[in-house]
Amino acid sequence: ASRRSGGPPVKKDLAVVASGPTRAHVNPTGKVSEVLLLFQRHAVLVWVFFPVFVVAQWLTPGFQPTCSAGYSACTLVVVALAIVHHLYAESRAWAAVKALLTVPELCVMRQLGILRKRRCLVLLGILEDLNLYTVLTFPFVAHACDAETTERWLQSWAAVPVVGESAAAMLAIPRFWGCAAIVVACVVLGGLAGMCRLLALDGRQIELLGGGLEASALEEAPRLAGAVFFSMAQSAEAAVMPSVAQLCEEIGLQRRWVFxxxxxxxxxxxxxxxxxxxxxxxxxxxxxxxxxxYNQEELHRVDSAGSYHFMLKIVRKVLIANAIQLWFQSTFFELSFKSIGSEAAYKLIAGMVISGLQVFVRSADTVPKLGCPGLALTLPSMIIVAWAGAKVYYAFHCSGHVWNLTTGCVGGTGVAPATV
Structure with a gap:
C-alpha cells in the first residue's frame, strides 16, 4: 500500500522477510548434543535398567514369573513409567531435530507425509518398549514351565527326519528356556552395542564433521551432511525412537544432493x-x-551410509529382535498349550501380536528404500512369521497341539496325521 501511494516501503515487513528463515542452514550448535543426550538417557533406561529389573524380579519371591500368570502384572507400573519417559524424550528429540531443518526442507517433509506419520511411529516405539520387556521376561516364564515344554519340544524334534535325533540330543543340554535365553541375550547384546556406540558419540564432533561441507562455500551456518543424519537415525533406533529415526532418515535422503x-x-x-x-x-x-x-562423492557417501543403516535395521530390529522371538513364543505357545494359565496365555499372545506388527511395519518402511537387497533380507523374516502363525493355528487343530513344518501334527508319543 505504501508503494502505491508513493511513500517509503514498510521497513517492518522487509525486516521480517530478511530475518525469517528461508534457505539458510540452521546453526546446529547445541542441537545435536541435546538430541544425543536424550537418546543416551532413554537407551540406558531400555538396555540397562530393563534387563537388571527383569533379573531382580526373577530373584525376588512373590514377583517371579509363573507358568499360570506369566510375568507379574504389578511390574507393568515400572514399564508405564518408562513409557512416560519415552514420550518426554521423544518429544524433545523430535523438536530438536526438526529445528535443524530449513523452511523448504520442512515443506518437503510435510509433502512426503513424514510429519503426519509421527503419531503412528510414536505408538510403534511405545509398543517396542513393551515388547522388549515381554521378550526379556520370556525365558523366565519358559523356565517356570520347563518340566513339560522341554520334554515335548525334544519329542517334536525327534520326529524330524534325518537330523531329528541329533538335534534333540543337542537341544537337551540347554533345554527350551536356555535356547530362548540365548536368543534374548543376542537382542540385549545388540542393544548394548548400539548404546555403547551412542554413548561414545560427541555432538560437537558430529557438528564439525557435518558442517565443513558447505559452510566455507556458502558463508552461512554449517550444513549437517546427510551421512550425519543417518548416524543420528541409527542412534535413534538404539534409543527405541522410530519416529525420530524416520525423520533423520528422510532428512539424510534429501541431503544427498549438494550443489x-x-x-x-x-x-x-x-x-x-x-x-x-x-x-x-x-x-x-x-x-x-x-x-x-551436484557433488557425486557426497551422493555416494550418503547412499552408502543409508544402505548400511537400513540393512542393519532389517537384521537387528526385524529378524533378530522380532521374527526369531516370535518363532520361539509361538513354539512355547503350542508346547505349553495345556499347562499355561489364561493370564500368561493372553500376555504371550499380546507379545506375539506386537512382534508380528513390528515385522510388517518396519519391513514395509525399509524394503522400498533398499530395493531388491532389502527384499532378500526381509524374506527370511516373513517366512519365520508365516511359520509362527502356522504353529499357533495348528496348536488349536492338532490333537497333541504341536506342529512341525516337516512332519505335521506331533502327538504325545509320536506323529499324528496332519489336520487342516
Missing part, C-alpha cells in the same frame, strides 16, 4: 551439451553423471 557448479568442466553449458550428446548417441548415459551440478 557443485563444476566450473572446471564448463558449468551449466557443459551439462546441457552432455544431455544433448547423450540424446544423439555421442556419449554414454553412464558418463552423464560427472557433468551434473
Amino acid at each position: 557443485n557448479s563444476k566450473e572446471d568442466r564448463g558449468g551449466a553449458y557443459a551439462v546441457t551439451k552432455a544431455h544433448r550428446d547423450v540424446a544423439w548417441g555421442k556419449m554414454r548415459y553412464e558418463s552423464l553423471e560427472m557433468y551434473e551440478l
Whole structure:
C-alpha cells in the first residue's frame, strides 16, 4: 500500500522477510548434543535398567514369573513409567531435530507425509518398549514351565527326519528356556552395542564433521551432511525412537544432493551439451553423471551410509529382535498349550501380536528404500512369521497341539496325521 501511494516501503515487513528463515542452514550448535543426550538417557533406561529389573524380579519371591500368570502384572507400573519417559524424550528429540531443518526442507517433509506419520511411529516405539520387556521376561516364564515344554519340544524334534535325533540330543543340554535365553541375550547384546556406540558419540564432533561441507562455500551456518543424519537415525533406533529415526532418515535422503557448479568442466553449458550428446548417441548415459551440478562423492557417501543403516535395521530390529522371538513364543505357545494359565496365555499372545506388527511395519518402511537387497533380507523374516502363525493355528487343530513344518501334527508319543 505504501508503494502505491508513493511513500517509503514498510521497513517492518522487509525486516521480517530478511530475518525469517528461508534457505539458510540452521546453526546446529547445541542441537545435536541435546538430541544425543536424550537418546543416551532413554537407551540406558531400555538396555540397562530393563534387563537388571527383569533379573531382580526373577530373584525376588512373590514377583517371579509363573507358568499360570506369566510375568507379574504389578511390574507393568515400572514399564508405564518408562513409557512416560519415552514420550518426554521423544518429544524433545523430535523438536530438536526438526529445528535443524530449513523452511523448504520442512515443506518437503510435510509433502512426503513424514510429519503426519509421527503419531503412528510414536505408538510403534511405545509398543517396542513393551515388547522388549515381554521378550526379556520370556525365558523366565519358559523356565517356570520347563518340566513339560522341554520334554515335548525334544519329542517334536525327534520326529524330524534325518537330523531329528541329533538335534534333540543337542537341544537337551540347554533345554527350551536356555535356547530362548540365548536368543534374548543376542537382542540385549545388540542393544548394548548400539548404546555403547551412542554413548561414545560427541555432538560437537558430529557438528564439525557435518558442517565443513558447505559452510566455507556458502558463508552461512554449517550444513549437517546427510551421512550425519543417518548416524543420528541409527542412534535413534538404539534409543527405541522410530519416529525420530524416520525423520533423520528422510532428512539424510534429501541431503544427498549438494550443489557443485563444476566450473572446471564448463558449468551449466557443459551439462546441457552432455544431455544433448547423450540424446544423439555421442556419449554414454553412464558418463552423464560427472557433468551434473551436484557433488557425486557426497551422493555416494550418503547412499552408502543409508544402505548400511537400513540393512542393519532389517537384521537387528526385524529378524533378530522380532521374527526369531516370535518363532520361539509361538513354539512355547503350542508346547505349553495345556499347562499355561489364561493370564500368561493372553500376555504371550499380546507379545506375539506386537512382534508380528513390528515385522510388517518396519519391513514395509525399509524394503522400498533398499530395493531388491532389502527384499532378500526381509524374506527370511516373513517366512519365520508365516511359520509362527502356522504353529499357533495348528496348536488349536492338532490333537497333541504341536506342529512341525516337516512332519505335521506331533502327538504325545509320536506323529499324528496332519489336520487342516
